[in-house]
Amino acid sequence: MHLKKELNKNKTVFVEKWFQATIDTYPAQTAKILGKDSNRFDNPIGSVTRESIENVFNLILKDYTQQTLEKELDPIIRIRAVQSFSASEAVSFVFALKEIGEKIIDASLIRKFDKLVDNIALAAFDKFMKCREEIFLLKATESKRRIHRAFERAGLVTELTEEDLIGSKKS
Amino acid sequence: MSDELKPDELLDKIDFAPQKGAESDSVSGNWMNTSVQIRPGMYCYAAKAESVETLGLPNARPWNPLEDDWKLPDNWQEIIFNGLKERLEKFRTFKIFMDICVRCGACADKCHFFLGTGDPKNMPVLRAELLRSVYRNDFSTAGKILKKIPGGQALAGARPMTMDVLKEWWYYFFQCTECRRCSVFCPYGIDTAEITIMAREIFNLLGLNIDWIATPVSNCFKTGNHLGIQPHAFKDMLEFFVEDIEDVTGVDCTPQFQKKGADILFITPSGDVFADPGTYTCEGYMILFKYLKDKYGLDVTWSTYASEGGNFGFFTSHETMKRLNAKMYAEAKRLGVKWILGGECGHMWRVIHQYMDTMNGPADFMEEPVNPITGTKFENAKSTKMVHISEFTADLIKHGKLELDKSRNSNRIMTFHDSCNPSRGMGILDEPRYIIKNVCDHFYEMPPNTIREQTFCCGSGAGLNAGENMELRMAGALPRANAVKYVHEKFGVNTLGTICAIDRAALPTMCEYWVPEVEVYGITELVGNALILPGEKKRVEDLRFEPLPGCEEEVEEDE
Numbered sequence: 001m002h003l004k005k006e007l008n009k010n011k012t013v014f015v016e017k018w019f020q021a022t023i024d025t026y027p028a029q030t031a032k033i034l035g036k037d038s039n040r041f042d043n044p045i046g047s048v049t050r051e052s053i054e055n056v057f058n059l060i061l062k063d064y065t066q067q068t069l070e071k072e073l074d075p076i077i078r079i080r081a082v083q084s085f086s087a088s089e090a091v092s093f094v095f096a097l098k099e100i101g102e103k104i105i106d107a108s109l110i111r112k113f114d115k116l117v118d119n120i121a122l123a124a125f126d127k128f129m130k131c132r133e134e135i136f137l138l139k140a141t142e143s144k145r146r147i148h149r150a151f152e153r154a155g156l157v158t159e160l161t162e163e164d165l166i167g168s169k170k171s
Numbered sequence: 172m173s174d175e176l177k178p179d180e181l182l183d184k185i186d187f188a189p190q191k192g193a194e195s196d197s198v199s200g201n202w203m204n205t206s207v208q209i210r211p212g213m214y215c216y217a218a219k220a221e222s223v224e225t226l227g228l229p230n231a232r233p234w235n236p237l238e239d240d241w242k243l244p245d246n247w248q249e250i251i252f253n254g255l256k257e258r259l260e261k262f263r264t265f266k267i268f269m270d271i272c273v274r275c276g277a278c279a280d281k282c283h284f285f286l287g288t289g290d291p292k293n294m295p296v297l298r299a300e301l302l303r304s305v306y307r308n309d310f311s312t313a314g315k316i317l318k319k320i321p322g323g324q325a326l327a328g329a330r331p332m333t334m335d336v337l338k339e340w341w342y343y344f345f346q347c348t349e350c351r352r353c354s355v356f357c358p359y360g361i362d363t364a365e366i367t368i369m370a371r372e373i374f375n376l377l378g379l380n381i382d383w384i385a386t387p388v389s390n391c392f393k394t395g396n397h398l399g400i401q402p403h404a405f406k407d408m409l410e411f412f413v414e415d416i417e418d419v420t421g422v423d424c425t426p427q428f429q430k431k432g433a434d435i436l437f438i439t440p441s442g443d444v445f446a447d448p449g450t451y452t453c454e455g456y457m458i459l460f461k462y463l464k465d466k467y468g469l470d471v472t473w474s475t476y477a478s479e480g481g482n483f484g485f486f487t488s489h490e491t492m493k494r495l496n497a498k499m500y501a502e503a504k505r506l507g508v509k510w511i512l513g514g515e516c517g518h519m520w521r522v523i524h525q526y527m528d529t530m531n532g533p534a535d536f537m538e539e540p541v542n543p544i545t546g547t548k549f550e551n552a553k554s555t556k557m558v559h560i561s562e563f564t565a566d567l568i569k570h571g572k573l574e575l576d577k578s579r580n581s582n583r584i585m586t587f588h589d590s591c592n593p594s595r596g597m598g599i600l601d602e603p604r605y606i607i608k609n610v611c612d613h614f615y616e617m618p619p620n621t622i623r624e625q626t627f628c629c630g631s632g633a634g635l636n637a638g639e640n641m642e643l644r645m646a647g648a649l650p651r652a653n654a655v656k657y658v659h660e661k662f663g664v665n666t667l668g669t670i671c672a673i674d675r676a677a678l679p680t681m682c683e684y685w686v687p688e689v690e691v692y693g694i695t696e697l698v699g700n701a702l703i704l705p706g707e708k709k710r711v712e713d714l715r716f717e718p719l720p721g722c723e724e725e726v727e728e729d730e
Contacts, residue, residue: 030289039618041618041620041653041654042280043280043286045286082642082649083289083642084210084288134683134684135212135645135684138645138680139638141683142638146446
C-alpha cells in the first residue's frame with residue numbers, strides 16, 4: 001500500500017481534522033470564532049490557517065523539499081510567531097497530524113507517516129526561528145533607522161550610509 | 172456572530188483553556204479568575220520618572236511592569252475609586268457605556284487586536300468588561316445589592332479591585348489603539364475607545380503611563396513637539412529638505428517661519444519632519460506651498476513653536492491633551508493668520524475635529540476657512556478654523572488649479588489605507604482617493620470590509636508604536652496586512668498610500684514582515700512628485716531619489 005495514495009484518499013478528513021486541531025490550540029472561545037467559515041478578511045487567522053494547512057497537505061502528496069515545505073508553512077507560522085505561543089506550542093499543531101493519522105492510516109504505513117510528519121515539524125521549527133529572527137531584526141532596524149537618521153542630519157556621520165548600516169537585513 | 176454566541180456564553184463562560192495542544196494547567200476556567208501574564212513583546216516600557224514629572228503628574232518613579240511591586244501609593248484603590256467616580260459624573264457617555272452594553276457580541280470579532288492575537292480579552296466587549304466588572308461591584312445599585320447575597324457577585328458580573336485586576340487593565344488597555352472599529356458595529360454605539368481613554372486617565376492618576384506616550388508628551392510640553400526638537404533644529408531640517416527638493420526639481424522651495432500676517436498657518440506632525448518616509452511627504456507640502464505662492468500668491472507660514480500637529484496628551488488625559496493643543500490657536504492668534512491648515516496625521520485630527528473648539532476655542536479671531544484660490548468654503552471647519560491638507564488639495568485639483576504630470580507616479584500601483592481617525596473620526600474618505608486618482612495612474616481598493624468606515628487599524632496607534640512591543644504591533648496589523656497582501660497578489664499593488672504620520676512610521680515595518688514587496692507613501696509626497704513647478708528643470712528622479720519611470724538610464728548615466 002502506498003502512503004501518498006492513502007493520504008490522497010483521505011485528504012478531506014485529514015485537512016478538516018488538522019485544521020480543527022490547529023485552531024483548538026487557541027482558547028476555546030477564540031477557536032469557535034476562528035473555525036467559522038467566514039470572509040477571509042473578517043477572519044484572517046482562521047482563513048490563513050485553513051489555506052496554509054490545505055497547501056501543506058497538497059504538497060506532501062507530491063514531491064516536496066524542506067524549502068517547499070517552509071514556503072507553504074510560512075503564512076501559518078508567521079502568524080503564530082507573533083502570538084502568545086511558546087516555540088513548542090507554536091509548532092505543536094504539526095504533531096496533531098500523528099494522532100489524526102493513527103486513526104485513519106493503515107498500521108503498516110504508520111512509521112513512514114510519522115517520518116513525514118517529523119519532516120513537516122522540522123520545517124516548521126526552521127520557519128518559526130526565521131520569523132522570530134525577522135521580528136528581532138525589525139526591532140533593531142527601526143531603532144537603527146531612527147537614531148542614524150538623526151546623526152546623519154546633524155552631520156555626525158558621513159561615511160556610513162543608512163543602507164550600509166541596515167544592510168545585514170538582506171543577507 | 173451574534174446569532175452564534177449567547178450573551179452569557181460570551182462572557183461568563185469564556186474558557187481560557189485550549190482544547191488541545193498545550194497541556195498546561197495554569198490557564199483554565201472563567202476569564203475573571205484568569206490572572207494576567209504580562210508577556211515581553213506585547214507591552215511597552217514604563218514611563219520614565221522625569222517625563223511624568225514634567226507635567227506634574229502623580230507618582231513619578233522608576234518602575235517595571237514585569238516586577239511584582241509597581242510602587243503604587245498605599246491608597247491606590249481609593250484613588251481608582253475616586254477617579255472612576257469623578258469621571259462617571261463628569262462624562263455622561265462613560266456612565267452610559269458602563270450601563271448599556273447587553274453583551275450581544277457584535278463587536279467581539281471586529282477588533283484587529285483580537286483578530287491578530289486570538290486573545291479573548293481583546294474582544295472589545297471583554298476588554299470593556301474588565302473595567303465594567305469593577306464598576307458593577309462599586310457603583311451600580313444592582314451590583315451593590317447582589318454582592319450581599321452568596322454567589323450574587325458572580326451573578327452581577329462583578330469583582331473587587333485587586334492588584335491582579337489593575338495589572339490586567341494595564342495590559343489590555345494598552346492593547347487598544349482607540350481606533351473605534353468596534354463601535355461601528357455596536358448597535359448601541361458604545362465607543363470602546365472612550366472606555367480605553369478613561370482607563371488610561373486612571374492609570375495616569377497612579378503614574379502608570381507607558382514611556383512611548385509619556386516622553387513625547389513631556390517633550391511636546393517643553394519644546395513644542397513630540398521628538399523634543401528645538402526651534403533651530405526644526406528649521407535646519409526643513410532647510411535640508413530645501414536642498415533635496417532643489418536637487419530633484421531645480422527650484423528653491425524655502426519655507427517661511429512665524430510670518431505675521433500670513434494667510435495660512437501650517438501645522439503638521441513632527442514625524443513628517445524627522446521620520447522617513449514622512450519626510451518625503453513633508454517635502455511634498457513644501458513643493459505645494461511654493462507652487463501656490465508662485466501661481467496664486469498664497470502666503471503660508473510654518474511655526475517652530477506650533478511645531479507638532481500630533482497630540483499624545485490625547486492618550487494620557489483630557490487635561491494633558493488640552494495643554495498640548497493650546498499652542499495651535501495661540502500661535503494662530505499671535506501671527507494673525509486667517510485660518511490653519513493641517514498636515515497628514517491621524518489622531519491629530521480627532522483632537523482638532525472633536526475637542527479643540529470647545530477645549531481651547533472659540534477661535535473667533537480667525538475667519539471661517541475659505542480657499543482663496545477656488546472660493547470654496549470649508550463648511551465642516553467653520554468652527555475649528557482648521558482644514559485638512561487632503562480637503563484643500565482635492566479642492567484645488569477639482570477646480571483645475573494644479574498642473575500635474577501623473578506619469579511621474581506611473582510606477583506606483585496604489586492602494587489606500589484609511590487611517591482610523593480621519594476616516595471614522597471625521598469622515599475624510601473620498602478626498603485622498605480623489606487626489607490619488609489625479610496624481611497616479613493605477614489605483615486598486617482593498618476589500619470593502621477593510622476600508623473606509625470599516626478600515627483596520629495599523630496596530631500601532633494611540634501611542635503603541637514602540638519597538639519593544641513588536642509582536643503586539645505585528646499581530647495587530649495582521650488584518651490590515653492580510654488585505655494589503657491580497658491586492659498585492661491580485662493586482663500587483665506595490666504602494667500603500669496613507670494620510671497619517673503614525674501609519675507612515677508603522678506600516679513600513681508591517682509591510683516588511685507581512686508583505687515585503689509593498690512600500691508606504693504619503694499622499695502629498697505623490698502630489699509633490701506630480702506637481703509641475705514653475706521654472707522647474709527636467710525631473711528624472713522622484714523625491715526619494717529613485718529614477719522616474721522612463722528615466723532609469725538617464726539617472727544611471729549621471730551617476
